[in-house]
Amino acid sequence: MSGETAGTADGARAEKSRTEATRAETIRAEPIPTARLELVPLEVGHAEEMVGVLGDPALHRFIGGAPEGLEELRARYARWEGGAPEAGTSWCNWVVRERDGGRLVGTVQATVAGGVAEVAWVVGTARQGRGYAREAAGALVGWLRPRVRGVVAHVHPGHAASAAVARAAGLVPTGEVLDGEVRWEFPG
Incomplete structure (x- = not known):
């Protein structure tokens, strides 16, 4: 009986250690202010x-798919709020809000695993051409850099505006293509 108890205690300590290690790797979205915008952790209510x-x-020309209805979007946001199902992976999602007027204009996101953050951004058609994607993506990459060892993005080769955003955020194209998109990464 005492061997079983000791094994259980050792197992509990090992599980606690694994849980603490996973928590240490977890990155959580937090508000990120910029000059004109605020990146706000995404909630179902958004x-x-x-x-x-x-x-x-x-908006889906380069990213594929079609616009989602309200219930579909709520369900997706609920999944995102629930967090990544894989241990050691963080889903960080933000809505992008104008500081003046408070309107939501888009989203940015980072999936962090193994110390590398894969980032993406989207700004609604009505607010494009104002530098919002550049400002939000730059703030996101700046926020991530001290928290991760690498930042990558995948950009459709025909999407010049998104490539300009990636470049402004400090990413450079690698020439590697995955699923028809060019891999960009932070140098170093």
């Missing part, structure tokens, strides 16, 4: 406004 922001089919 879906109502975001369904309009993301509702233009032209």
